[in-house]
Amino acid sequence: MPMPVETLRQHLVDAFPDAEIAIEDLAGDGDHYRARIVSGAFAGLSRVKQHQLVYAALKGQMGGELHALALETSAPQTAQGT
Template sequence: MAADEIKAMIRDAIPDAEVEITDLAGDGDHYAARVVSESFRGVPRVRQHQAVYAALGGRMGGVLHALQLTTAAPVQE
């Protein structure tokens, strides 16, 4: 699964998200994702991660083997 495809799927489900994808092993199979969205504000981290996994439509563990996930709400100034 390509990094651009992962990013697009997350952005489709969470339109305001800032998404950074890093290929950890260079094999297109192990990625890290950093997802920042206002919709995460006040939401427990488990629910934030569930929203991202839902955006990937069941590809975790299949087409996408591993995803190291970091989520957050934007920093307020």
């Protein structure tokens, strides 16, 4: 059974409450999504570690209810010198 976008969004909001999250259903089937997540939780982490945090937030549903998730993760840009 596919994962509704609302469920995916809730998992991400629960794990990254400060995040800016954009989700796109790539195939219109609730099984293939692209998520762009900008969160302070990613500061100083490698891309691999960032993605591991996202997969952990999905609580084992990746590969089951959620077949494919293309990820773009980053920390917020910080203001440079004022």
